[in-house]
Amino acid sequence: DVKVTQSSRYLVKRTGEKVFLECVQDMDHENMFWYRQDPGLGLRLIYFSYDVKMKEKGDIPEGYSVSREKKERFSLILESASTNQTSMYLCASSLSQYYTGELFFGEGSRLTVL
Amino acid sequence: GIQVEQSPPDLILQEGANSTLRCNFSDSVNNLQWFHQNPWGQLINLFYIPSGTKQNGRLSATTVATERYSLLYISSSQTTDSGVYFCAVEHGNNRLAFGKGNQVVVIP
Numbered sequence: 001d002v003k004v005t006q007s008s009r010y011l012v013k014r015t016g017e018k019v020f021l022e023c024v025q026d027m028d029h030e031n032m033f034w035y036r037q038d039p040g041l042g043l044r045l046i047y048f049s050y051d052v053k054m055k056e057k058g059d060i061p062e063g064y065s066v067s068r069e070k071k072e073r074f075s076l077i078l079e080s081a082s083t084n085q086t087s088m089y090l091c092a093s094s095l096s097q098y099y100t101g102e103l104f105f106g107e108g109s110r111l112t113v114l
Numbered sequence: 115g116i117q118v119e120q121s122p123p124d125l126i127l128q129e130g131a132n133s134t135l136r137c138n139f140s141d142s143v144n145n146l147q148w149f150h151q152n153p154w155g156q157l158i159n160l161f162y163i164p165s166g167t168k169q170n171g172r173l174s175a176t177t178v179a180t181e182r183y184s185l186l187y188i189s190s191s192q193t194t195d196s197g198v199y200f201c202a203v204e205h206g207n208n209r210l211a212f213g214k215g216n217q218v219v220v221i222p
Binding site: 031033040042043045048050056058088090092099100101102103104105107108110 | 144145147149154155156157158159162200202204208209210212213214215
């Protein structure tokens, strides 16, 4: 079975802090994704990566950056956290770099920014 | 962009009942997936179904791509079926558009 592991289930940070969310997948998938989920807004794509060191902006990249130094690991970075970034963050991966394919999600990281 | 609408938004079922969830989308899509989000937030892939019909235990799904809709059937519902069901469609390279979800509560 595919396993996508997110480093923290729950985080509480202060405004202005730098936040790292880590995601690791164990199935040699090419694609990795970061979404955020908010009540009433559904899931929105922040960034995705189809290969090591490659990244593409999603629908809401402002305030975020990403890093993919190794194939299995995709990190989401909040350079200076703000209260409007309080949300559930979901990492996902899929096999092929040419299309999304079947998507596998991690358990999610619930971030609260005070 | 592409619109994905799911109905009904909320559904309460008695354990053992059957139900149908619907996903309509506004444009041609490359593929369609159904997910279940459990009460703890984990999203599980149920079906990868760009067209046709698939079955997995008590769940089945049908996508009619030419008419731009997909249906998810839950038969003999159990309390563990509670959660939110999401439909997502791929409309460009590596971009999925998600519906707002169907909130399902199964009561014993």
